[in-house]
Amino acid sequence: MEIHHIAENHSILNKFIAEIRAVKTQKDSLRFRRNIERIGEVLGYELSKNLSYAGVYIETPLGKKKMQLSYNNIVLCSILRAGLPLHQGLLNYFDDAENAFISAYRHHPKNNNNFEIVVEYFASPSIDNKTLLLADPMLATGQSLVAVYEAIKKHGTPKEIHIVAVIGSKEGIDFIENHFPKHTQLWIATIDNKLNDKGYIVPGLGDAGDLAYGTKL
Template sequence: MQVNNLGEQQSILNKFISELRDVSVQSDRMRFRRNIERIGEVLGYELSKSLSYNNVDIKTPLGTSKCNIPEEDVVICSILRAGLPLHQGLLNYFDGAENTFISAYRHQVSETEFEIKVEYLASPSLDNKILILADPMLATGRSFVNVYNALKSMGTPKEIHLASVIGSEQGIAHIAEHFPEDTKLWIATVDKELNDKGYIVPGLGDAGDLAYGIKLQH
């Protein structure tokens, strides 16, 4: 798997990440969602450089211009609910994309043990398309893997791109074992550790709760 860690570069992306992490800023839910959306736009822009393009003639009021246009069919798949702002950021740039939505949540079995449950899926065919699978938090990597397994019934993508805001080294290693070798991961930053509950440290907390409010636990 090819890992593209954009946080290793000096760019405005790092400001968005700092505000997501900062407890004095992240309590503003609107700003939290907008920062994830902006990160989705940055990830989408960088991802777009890896796609195939066609050179086409575009008629202007004064003549004809040659333009390189992406030639591939893109499907953006968000993992509900935390993935919605990231999905919107990607959709802002891939505005002609088809869309897939899937649920995946942690069901606590014990204080430190949990399983990932997938209960909802709405998707077009994925056959021979560019699949962008978006989830802001890549902690253990089990959500990405379970969702990928659920999507297999929808067809075989031409390429798979994973988009995430913050990941752990352990989670990246886990998905590398379960996704095709040519899968590309686009991620804004990577942290080293998970705590005993499987949350990223230092991370930023629960992205879904910070974006949309605290939920009742299953």
């Protein structure tokens, strides 16, 4: 797996990451969602540099200009519900992409810290021989992404896979690296060192879904 750790190079991205982490700023759910969206835009821009391009002549009022445009057939798939703001940020840049949505949540059968990932919903166009962008803001244990991929691949085989995440743990990245195809690319804003005993990223930011849309039962 090729890992693109975008925050390694200082940019305005750092401001957006700082605000989604900060407890004070997190209280503004509108700003939290917008910052996730803006991070998605930055990640989408960086990702776009690795797509396939071909020369196309564009007619202007005064002549023609040859430009290099991407010809990838993109399917943008986000994990509900936390992935929605990230999805919108990517869609702002890949506005002609097809869209897919899949659900995944942690189920605690024994009411302790042990959990399994349950996938119950998947709506998607064909992904065969297309460029799949799989978006999930928090790459914690990596189990959700792997469970989602196992469900998706039953419906087709993409030509290439790009995983897009905001914050990840080293443990989670190692986990998905062992379960996704070798040439998968990970585009991640920033990486934290560890998980706590509940499988949340530390220092992370908390529960992205709750911060964006309110607490759940």
